[in-house]
Structures are given as structure tokens and as C-alpha cells.
Amino acid sequence: MPALIPTDYSATVVWLGVVPYRARAEIDGRAVDEMPLDFGGMAGEHHAGRIRPSCSRVIAQHPRDTEIANVRQLSVVSLEEMDQIACKIGLPELKPEWLGASVVLTGLPDFSHLPPSSRLQGPDGVTLVVDMQNRPCNLPTKTIVEEVGDPGRGFKAAAEGLRGVTAWVERPGTLSRGDRLRLHIPDQRGWSGAR
Numbered sequence: 001m002p003a004l005i006p007t008d009y010s011a012t013v014v015w016l017g018v019v020p021y022r023a024r025a026e027i028d029g030r031a032v033d034e035m036p037l038d039f040g041g042m043a044g045e046h047h048a049g050r051i052r053p054s055c056s057r058v059i060a061q062h063p064r065d066t067e068i069a070n071v072r073q074l075s076v077v078s079l080e081e082m083d084q085i086a087c088k089i090g091l092p093e094l095k096p097e098w099l100g101a102s103v104v105l106t107g108l109p110d111f112s113h114l115p116p117s118s119r120l121q122g123p124d125g126v127t128l129v130v131d132m133q134n135r136p137c138n139l140p141t142k143t144i145v146e147e148v149g150d151p152g153r154g155f156k157a158a159a160e161g162l163r164g165v166t167a168w169v170e171r172p173g174t175l176s177r178g179d180r181l182r183l184h185i186p187d188q189r190g191w192s193g194a195r
Contacts, residue, residue, distance in 0.1 A: 001187075002187065003186065003187055004117075004118075004119060004184040004185065004186060004187060005184060005185050005186075005187050006182060006184050007182070007183045007184065007185055009107075009182070009183040010107065010108075010180045010181060010182045010183060011078075011105035011106060011107040011108040011111075011120070011180070011181050011183070012105065012106050012107050012178065012179070012180055012181075013103060013104070013105060013122075013175055013176065013177055013178060013179045013180075013181065014079055014104050014105065014177065015031060015079075015096050015101070015103070015104035015177065016031065016032050016033070016034065016035045016102070016103055016104075016175060016176075016177060017029045017030060017031050017032060017096055017097055017101055017102060017103075017104075018030060018032055018035075018042060018044065018045045018046075018102070019045060019046040019047070019100045019102075020044060020045070020046060027097070027098060027099070027100040027139055027140060027143045028097075029096065029097030029098065029099070029100050029101065030097060031096075031097065033176065033177060034174055034175065034176040034177070035103070035174065035175040035176075036173075036174045037126055037172055037173060037174065037175065038169065038172045039172060040070070040073065040169070041070070041073030041074060041168070041169055042073075042074075042102070045073075045102070046100075047070070047072055047073055047074070047075070047102075048073060049070050049073070050069070050070055051067050051068065051069060051070055052067075052068060052070040052072070053065040053066065053067060053068075054066040054067075057072075057135065070168065071129075071131040071166065071167075071168045072131060072166035072167075072168070073102075073166075073167065073168045073169060074102040074103060074128060074166065074167045074168070074169075075099070075100055075101050075102045075103075075134055075164060075165075075166060075167075076101075076102060076103045076105065076120070076128065076130075076164050076165050076166075076167050077096065077099060077101045077103070077104050077105070077111075077134075077163070077164030078104070078105055078106070078108065078111035078112065078164060079104050079105065079106040080106060080109075080111070081111055081112055081162040081163075081164065082094045082096070082099075082104070082162075084162055085155065085158045085159050085162050088154065088158035089151045089152070089154040089155060089158045090151050090154075091151055091152075095147075098140055098143045098144050099140045099143075099163075100139065100140065103128075103175065105120075105181065108183060111164065111165070112133050112134070112161055112162050112163060112164055112165060113133065113161070114130050114165055114183070114185075115185055115186055116130055116131060116132050117130065117186045118130040118183060118184060118185045118186065119170065119183070119184040120167070120181040120182070120183060120184075121171075121181060121182050121184060122173060122175055122179050122180075122181050123179055123180065124174060125171055125173050126169070126171060126172065126173025126175060127169070127170040127171040127173075128167040128168070128169060128181075129167055129168050129169075129170045130165045130166075130167050131165065131166045131167060131168060132165065132166060133161075133163065133164075133165055134163040134164045134165055134166050135163060136155065136156040136157075136159035136160055136163050137156070138156065140155055140156075140159075141153065141155045141156055
């Protein structure tokens, strides 16, 4: 019996980008037309690789810089949620390259709250696995402040719950702007242990 349910929901890829290895604190994202992905993500991208050093996101599980599996190869964000963040801080728009985004999608409601382990599958079979909600951090704030000034200081608070998800490549393939990605969700009820 399948453990993942294909849904009738899909999203359209509206932007793709890479963050080359960073030499400075600000994020230097840049747009690309297509994104060839292998099991380590996109070659040459800052977060690519099958392993990575642990960071503050998993400090309760692993001492900093412990070698762990890389389940945050990609940062996937929603155009609709980016617009909400921009509105909250009084900007006409947020540029994906300021956020270090890998993929910007449109069309999936409540995107940042997709269930962990959901899949986003493209037309050639390329499949991204949602790891978890991405947390707002100070790196985009520095970049946004550099670009637009003081309104950027409100990014971290405004982005809470709207920062998208981190993901890793389950099946290699190529993403292109305009691709439709179908959402597949785990076949299980929500966890009730935290009540």
C-alpha cells in the first residue's frame, strides 16, 4: 500500500536560483533558467551536497559542525507568502535572491506548513522531499537592509511561519521555470502526542 497520497494540488515554478559559495555575510543569490538536480542538490550551490555540518537548527540533536545527512539542499518558498512578508514590512516586493531561495512556487495554499515528508514531483519525475519549515534568520535581513534600508530590519519577525520549507532531492531531474510540481502527502493522521 502506498505511503504517499498524490493530491489534486500542484504549484508552478516561477523562479529558480542559486547561492554560490558565500564569501560575505549577505546572501548573493542569482536567477537561473533551469536547475539540474542530482542526489546532492544542484552542483556548485552553497547548500548542495549529501552531507553537511550541523547548524543551529539541529543544535538540540547534534553539536555544531557534526557531519550529518543534508536534508536542506534547497530552500523552497511561496510567491504568495513572499508577498505577505513584503506587505508586513512595507515593501512592494521581496526578491527571491535576497532570501537565498532555490525555488519559488505559486499555487499551493499555506505552503510553509506542508507536512514534513511531502513530495513535490516535476514533469520529468524529479522529486523534492519537504524536510521541515524553514526558520527566518538574520542572513536575509542583512541582505534586505543592504538593498532597501530600514524596512528590511522587520524581515525576521514578518517571515515567521511564512519562510517556506527546506527540501532534499529524492529523485534527480531538472526543474525549469513554468514546470508544474504535483504535491504528494504522507498517508497518516497528524501527531496527537503534543496535546
